[in-house]
Amino acid sequence: MVETEIFKRENNSFILVNSDVIGNVTTDWFTPEYWGDKASLVGSGGRGGAWFIKAGDKEFVLREYLRGGLASHISRKTYAYTGEHNVRSFSEFRVLNRMISMDLPVPVPVAAWYRKVSPIQYRAAIIIERIKGATPLADLIGKLDSGDWHALGQTVRRFHDADVRHADLNCFNVLMVEKDFFLIDFDKGCIMPPSSRSNWKADNLNRLARSLKKVAGDAALNRFWNVFLNGYEGSSAA
Incomplete structure (x- = not known):
């Protein structure tokens, strides 16, 4: 179970970090360009927007939250902001923590991020541990x-x-x-x-x-x- 959940704020960005895994996470981590050749696009399933990344000797998965279906024609990357408790990245980070505490087979959450792009919209991403050999x-x-x-x-x-x-x-x-x-x-x-x-x-x-x-x-x-x-x-x- 994650014992230490660190909350960070950088300008209009907000981050949750699992300090049991790693502590030095910044907003740059949620941008695939920041990783350069240490990031590779995940090719199987999904809507895209996921990368394998290498941070030192650790391997993670960075995933952007992207809309699908008809909603994607209106906005591919932004969601309606209705309060931090409803932010998708934070919600997934915390539900993963709860499942880890139940000893269920899920990846360990590393960090979650969101940025308000307007008073009513936000973008989000999450970083989880890569399950090796999967x-x-x-x-x-x-x-x-x-x-x-x-x-x-x-x-x-x-x-x-x-x-x-x-x-x-x-x-x-x-x-x-x-x-x-x-x-x-x-x-x-x-x-x-x-x-x-x-x-x-x-x-x-x-x-x-x-x-x-x-x-x-x-x-x-x-x-x-x-x-x-x-x-x-x-x-x-x-």
Whole structure:
């Protein structure tokens, strides 16, 4: 669990820093140009706007918050400012901290930034630790065996049992390292109240199934989805 959360202010920019990981973060860190050849664009999934960066002997991921869909035609990089408690980067930073304290497999947050570009708009970015040796599920679908799919079902169930709602559970936001799975990109993710209705869990599973179907097709999904659900429901892998 993150024990020391440092708040910094530089002009119209605001930063949260996980000093358990690193302490000397400035606003420049959230600009890929600052890193020069130590930054490389992440190429798998997402909307772009994410870079692998090297800070000394550490490796991080820098991700800008970008709009998609119709909203992106109005403003690609700015969001309505309705109070710091609603800023997307700060919210994701803190929900990641909470999941780390629950011992859930997520990347450690390093720092979160936002800058007010007007009284009613802001831009934001986040830096998280890079999970070394990780491969997106989308690139592994045809290579996983029944045990892997069963384990993935168990992993997703751990998040749901902790009332963690991932806002975009798709096969690019699931990473695998050897035999372990991690979930990433918790923009708009949250810890749901225990008393909340459980429809969101079924919605999560359906979203993942649609993503897998889009990448692998119906036949592949039919081969492994029941095994995944067995893992999720606590049944045997057979």
